[in-house]
Amino acid sequence: MxxxxxxxxxxxxxxxxxxxxxxxxxxxxxxxxxxxxxxxSLRDTGEVRHLVGLVRPHPGPVLDLAAGSGRITLPLLALGREVTALDLSADMLALLRQQLDRAPAHLRERCTVVQADMADFRLPRRYAVIVLGTTSISLLDRAGRAGLYRCVAEHLADGGRFFLTTLDRGxxxxxxxxxxxxxxxxxxxxxxxxxxxxxxxxxxxxxxxxxxxxxxxxxxxxxxxVLPPDRLAAELTQAGFTVQQRRTPLEDAGRHRVTLIEAEIQR
Ligand SMILES: C[S@@+](CC[C@H](N)C(=O)[O-])C[C@H]1O[C@@H](n2cnc3c(N)ncnc32)[C@H](O)[C@@H]1O
Structure with a gap:
């Protein structure tokens, strides 16, 4: 995928x-x-501050899906959270590990790095917040997204939030x-x-x-x-989430319209 x-x-x-x-x-x-x-990516902090701002009011551990080399992971660690960074690519995770090696110990020690498929993972804890940024949901096909929703639902703590972004055309x-x-x-x-x-x-x-x-x-x-936000919201609802949508104007909003979606699982 x-x-x-x-x-x-x-x-x-x-x-x-x-x-x-x-x-x-x-x-x-x-x-x-x-x-x-x-x-x-180091020069493009795009949606990071929006995501971090949304995570802040929800205390507890955070799962950063498709974490890559850590563009979102490191600011989440800087919030003082325990962060699990999950990605499929060993090469991207090697770059994340290099960044963690250079980070202060109090950040590094709160990060768990996991190589796994976001469409099919099993971790030993639940999370207050799960983040899937950088419109990375667009890397999954329909079956992959169904797996993602199932895994996110299983790993969200009661009252936990799922924040994800998607991109369609301006x-x-x-x-x-x-x-x-x-x-x-x-x-x-x-x-x-x-x-x-x-x-x-x-x-x-x-x-x-x-x-x-x-x-x-x-x-x-x-x-x-390309996953329009309405389609994504409908998929999430069908998978048992309650969805709120927020349009988030980013710097390059001309061609790319990024929508940030907040979802909560119904139990
Ligand atoms: C657009 S990058 C985003 C990386 C990081 N979040 C950032 O903001 O720079 C997408 C990431 O998704 C990862 N990825 C692709 N398919 C995946 C999958 N099925 N499960 C987990 N990660 C995946 C890629 O390896 C890549 O690191």
């Missing part, structure tokens, strides 16, 4: 064709993609494909292509270095589903 490495469509695909043998197609969260994703962006340049925390510049024809229920993200090296060029690609 992680991002796949099919040939990207659009200009990114043309570029791959031009690169020929030099193009190394790779998964966004695999051994080549993970350090690039991490480098870019009204003012008709382009089929956009290309942006983003600079990572290391100073490396990347080209990011998002191919998303209007109405399509999958968008393709492709990232490669802006300055192409002479030799092999890593081309990281991920195909992610």
């Amino acid at each position: 992680a991002a796949t490495t099919l040939l990207p469509p659009g200009r990114a695909g043309q570029l791959v064709a031009e690169l020929g043998d030099r193009a190394r197609l790779c998964d966004l969260y695999g051994p080549h993609g993970a350090p690039i994703y991490h480098d870019m 009204a003012d962006s008709p382009e089929e494909e956009v290309e942006i340049t983003a600079t990572g925390a290391s100073g490396t510049a990347y080209r990011l292509y998002e191919h998303w024809p209007a109405g399509a229920d999958v968008r393709t993200i492709t990232v490669l270095p802006s300055e192409l090296p002479d030799g092999p060029v890593p081309v990281c690609t991920g195909h992610v589903r």
Whole structure:
């Protein structure tokens, strides 16, 4: 269920064709993609402060699903909570462990790192809050989402909250494909292509270095589903949750409309 490495469509695909043998197609969260994703994510704190603000009033342990290299995990630890960080990718979790190694002991000691599928996990405790940020629910297919809802329901403490974000298209962006340049925390510049024809229920993200090296060029690609908030809310309700929706305006709200959903399990 992680991002796949099919040939990207659009200009990114043309570029791959031009690169020929030099193009190394790779998964966004695999051994080549993970350090690039991490480098870019360090500069993009997007929804983190919204999520952390929502967690604050609910004391108790927190489960950070699809935690990756810890963009949300570390601020949650800084709130003083016990945090379990769960992710499928060993490469992303290795980057999280590096960050924890550099963090003060009082943060590091409150973090449990788990490699598991968010659609099928079993942990030995229940949580006051479960967070699934960065619109990562879009990485799961319908069966995966059903598994996720079941696991979240099983792991939420009584009165606990499930916070998740999802992304659909802002009204003012008709382009089929956009290309942006983003600079990572290391100073490396990347080209990011998002191919998303209007109405399509999958968008393709492709990232490669802006300055192409002479030799092999890593081309990281991920195909992610588009899950409108109404559909997600309906799925959650059917899975036994009570749902409240909040629209959360983020900085780049033009093309990407991110909705934060808060859900509570009915027992
Ligand atoms: C968009 S990244 C978000 C990472 C982190 N939360 C952040 O904000 O930077 C998505 C993460 O989901 C993970 N992932 C993909 N499929 C997964 C699954 N089935 N179970 C758990 N994690 C998964 C990937 O390895 C990746 O780290």
